[in-house]
Amino acid sequence: MDTAGKITKAREPDDPPRPRRRPRTARALTCLGILLSSALLPGAVAQAAPAPRVLLNQDFPDPDVLKIGTDYHAFATGGPSGRIPVAVAKDADGPWRVTGDALAADPSWVDPKGGYWAPDVTRRADGTFLMYYAAVSKTDRHRCIGTAVANSVAGPYQPAGDAPLICDPGDKGDIDPQTFQSRDGTRYLLYKGEHPGGGASAIFVQKMTQDGTAPDGPRTEILRADRPEEKGIVEAPVITQRGGQYVLFYSADDYRNATYQTRYATASSLTGPYTKADQPLLTTESVGHATEGPGGADVVGGRIYFHGWLNGQRAARGLFGLNLEFVKGVPQVS
Numbered sequence: 001m002d003t004a005g006k007i008t009k010a011r012e013p014d015d016p017p018r019p020r021r022r023p024r025t026a027r028a029l030t031c032l033g034i035l036l037s038s039a040l041l042p043g044a045v046a047q048a049a050p051a052p053r054v055l056l057n058q059d060f061p062d063p064d065v066l067k068i069g070t071d072y073h074a075f076a077t078g079g080p081s082g083r084i085p086v087a088v089a090k091d092a093d094g095p096w097r098v099t100g101d102a103l104a105a106d107p108s109w110v111d112p113k114g115g116y117w118a119p120d121v122t123r124r125a126d127g128t129f130l131m132y133y134a135a136v137s138k139t140d141r142h143r144c145i146g147t148a149v150a151n152s153v154a155g156p157y158q159p160a161g162d163a164p165l166i167c168d169p170g171d172k173g174d175i176d177p178q179t180f181q182s183r184d185g186t187r188y189l190l191y192k193g194e195h196p197g198g199g200a201s202a203i204f205v206q207k208m209t210q211d212g213t214a215p216d217g218p219r220t221e222i223l224r225a226d227r228p229e230e231k232g233i234v235e236a237p238v239i240t241q242r243g244g245q246y247v248l249f250y251s252a253d254d255y256r257n258a259t260y261q262t263r264y265a266t267a268s269s270l271t272g273p274y275t276k277a278d279q280p281l282l283t284t285e286s287v288g289h290a291t292e293g294p295g296g297a298d299v300v301g302g303r304i305y306f307h308g309w310l311n312g313q314r315a316a317r318g319l320f321g322l323n324l325e326f327v328k329g330v331p332q333v334s
Contacts, residue, residue: 001103005197008014012284013276016122017229023209026126036139039129039160046261046279046280046281046282046283046285046286047305048286048288050288050322050324050333050334051101051287051290051306052287052294052306052320052321052322053093053097053320053321053322054095054290054319054320055089055093055094055305055318055319055320055321056087056098056201056318056319057302057310057318058081058098058299058310058312058316058318059079059080059081059315059316060074060079060081060085060087060098060307060317060318060319061076061077061078061079061255061296061307061316061317062076062077062117062118062176062236062296062307063075063076063296063298063305063306063307063319064076064118064119064120064121064178064298065270065298065305066121066122066123066153066300067092067096067300067301068123068153069113069159070090071088071089071090071178072087072088072089072090072096072300073086073087073088073090073121073154074086074087074096074305074319075102075114075119075120075121075131075208076119076307076319077088077116077117077118077119078115078116078117079316081098081100081101082100082101082102082103083099083101083102083103083106083112083115083116083131084102084103084116084119084131084157085098085100085101085157086098086099086100086101086102086154086287087099087319088154088208089223090187090218092213092300092301092303092321093321096304096319097165100154101149101155101156102119102121102131102138102154102155102156103116103131103133103148103155103156103157103159104155104156104158104159105149105158105159105296107135107146107148107159107161107162108159108162109137109138109144109146109161109162109163109164109228110135110136110137110138110146110256111134111135111136111138111141112135112295114135114143115135115136116133116134116135117132117133117134117143117175117176118133118134118175118176118177118236118296118317119131119132119133119177120132120133120179121153122178122179122181122212123153124211124212126185128149129149129150129151129152129153129155129157130147130148130179130211130212130213131147131148131149131150131157132145132146132147132165132177132178132179132189132212133145133147133148133157134147134173134174134175134176134177135148135164137164137167139317140167142167142172142173142174142194143173143175143194144164144165144167144173144174145164145165145166145167145174145175145177145191146159146160146161146164146165147159147160147161147165147212147213148160149221150199153174155246158215161213165213165214165215166189166191166206166227168193168196170193170196170197170261171193171194171195171196172194172195173193173194173304174190174191174192174193174194175189175191175194175235176190176191176192176235176237177189177191177247178190178191178236178237178238178239178298178332179212180239180270181204181211182241182270183241185210186207187207187208187210187212188205188206188207188270189205189206189208190203190204190205190206190210190213190237190238190239191203191204191206191237192204192234192235192236192237193221196221197260199224200224200225200226200232200233200234200236201224201225201232201233201234202221202223202224202225202234203222203223203224203234203235203237203248203250204219204220204221204222204273204319205219205220205222205270206219206220215293220271220272222248222251222267222269222271222272222273222274223237223248223265223272223274223276227252227276229252229253229259229261229280230252230253230263231252231253231254231257231259233252233253233254234251234295235250235251235252235298236249236250236251236295237249237250238250238297238298238299239270240299242326242329243268244268245267245268245329246266246268246269246270246274247264247265247266247326247329247331248264248265248266248267248274249262249263249264249281249297249299249304249331249334250263250264250265251263251295251296251297252280252295255293255295255296256293256314257293258284258292258309259283259293260284260292260293260294260295260297261280261281261283261284261293261294262280262281262282262294262295262297262304263276263277263280263281264277264281264331266329277330280334281304281331282294282295282297282304282306282322282333284295287308287320290308290320291308291309291310291318292308292309292312293322294306294308294320295307295308295309299324302323302324302325303321303322303323303324304321304323304324304333305319305320305321306319306320306321307319307320310322322334
């Protein structure tokens with residue numbers, strides 16, 4: 001059967017009479033209903049989006065973006081540009097340029113050969129800046145979360161303390177820190193627990209002291225990898241609040257795969273329970289193969305920033321951006 005509903009098989013002379021065709025309006029409404037239903041099925045593909053803007057055509061994975069004054073600053077997983085590369089721009093769409101290494105020195109508890117992953121930078125009430133990052137601990141060889149501080153957003157950030165801030169003994173590592181501050185100013189830290197308790201990876205929220213340098217109470221698991229398309233991995237959390245709803249963006253699958261994707265879940269409370277959307281927000285297919293594996297996202301000022309593999313290779317993940325809006329509480333990119 002083709003898209004117009006016509007039967008392509010020729011009718012034989014002794015075939016029974018065909019039923020009358022429904023009116024065009026009824027058929028159109030039925031087709032529309034089928035399309036809407038299929039869009040809500042688990043595993044449905046993301047809505048097609050325009051090609052994302054390439055903001056940095058060089059290695060700059062797991063971007064964390066913030067606007068201070070009129071300038072934009074971004075931090076990334078370490079690579080050729082430094083332990084924690086920092087980039088700046090006068091406009092959200094650039095031009096962006098990498099200006100150096102934001103981390104002043106290797107912390108005493110870190111094995112620098114393991115690199116520095118997925119930093120997060122936030123401004124504190126006293127005007128100083130706090131950086132979270134993940135690095136390999138010399139003690140247990142797992143990635144743990146540490147802190148560094150600076151007087152200016154671009155750094156240099158001085159490592160704080162001689163031990164990691166977050167390194168749960170029940171996890172196989174803790175990575176992807178991301179700050180969230182509630183409307184009353186309470187500070188929280190989101191992060192990924194690697195295989196907590198030996199199971200699939202999970203995302204936790206941890207209430208912090210006001211200066212962000214110590215946990216305040218127990219952590220809460222808010223999301224776990226439990227869908228086939230997630231391949232046992234959920235990571236790179238970032239939350240935004242829309243009215244009374246919390247929207248948790250996260251990445252799923254292995255970052256090395258073309259099937260790595262950005263998804264989201266919603267809840268009426270910061271600590272959940274969260275309901276996962278059936279459709280992903282960003283996939284290789286939805287961005288027209290302009291990049292592969294769009295993930296590691298951050299949401300700032302009506303835009304979503306993310307990384308993706310450059311030139312179909314697995315050598316570097318560039319920085320990309322798209323506009324982000326919410327239509328009846330549902331995030332959409334353009």
